[in-house]
Amino acid sequence: MDQQQLIIQMIIAEWQKQNARVDKLLETLSDDQWAADTAPKRNSGLYLIGHLAAVSDGMLPLLGFGPKLYPALESIFLTSPDKSGLAQTSLSALKTYWSAINAALTKHMAAMTPADWLTRHTAVSEADFAKEPHRNKLNIVINRTNHQSYHLGQLVYLK
């Protein structure tokens, strides 16, 4: 393996590690724990897992892997805050979405070459990308991994 491939694998491994930590919480916390707020007046576990699923779903088009699997998540978990009065999504539905989104991401990521990872993500124009080559697909993974870690720090407060 060359060095560039090694670094890309390290980045993907960190993404998978944070996903596995979310999976572990999904397996071990009760429905009541997920329904609770992570701290007084803060986002609930249900909102945060929906939020993480919505963000990961958005990676599919951003990385050029295809359309979102569950576009309805966006209005509930991205553009609206928790307790917005939008229809409740059950934990069991969110678990299904989360697994399906991650399975799709994992499948597509495995087929990427090192060169593919450094192509532009779909939210940046070709002109901007020519000036800012760091706005590539791999950087989306770096950024989203940290986003997931950020909310994991809050989700552990459900324990």
Place this chain on the structure above:
Amino acid sequence: MDQQQLIIQMIIAEWQKQNARVDKLLETLSDDQWAADTAPKRNSGLYLIGHLAAVSDGMLPLLGFGPKLYPALESIFLTSPDKSGLAQTSLSALKTYWSAINAALTKHMAAMTPADWLTRHTAVSEADFAKEPHRNKLNIVINRTNHQSYHLGQLVYLK
């Protein structure tokens, strides 16, 4: 810039971004806010900023940059939990430590070549590293960036 350099810069940029977010909280939250717990019965802001400083200080020897600047932080903020009864460290002292540690890390990181980043970190043996080349210095940065994001998710609850 070659592709490997670009990827390394992306990783370092994410590290700097999370540091800047901590800096922003240090500038904007009051001493009382920092002294509070991030949630009922959870770590205080003071403990978490001490913890982050201690972890970053530990990166100096791990990355081969030299000894820790503040080795006394370890027993207070790494091997002991919050409210352990160990001597209190003031917020102003922690701010000084945090800045000095990050200045040292930034200086040394800027002098690293791409090849340097892929050498082993000092906590892995040469024999193990030969089998597991991902246990390199760059991976320490990836991992510590996510660790910082995790605790940032908790620190924002001080707001």
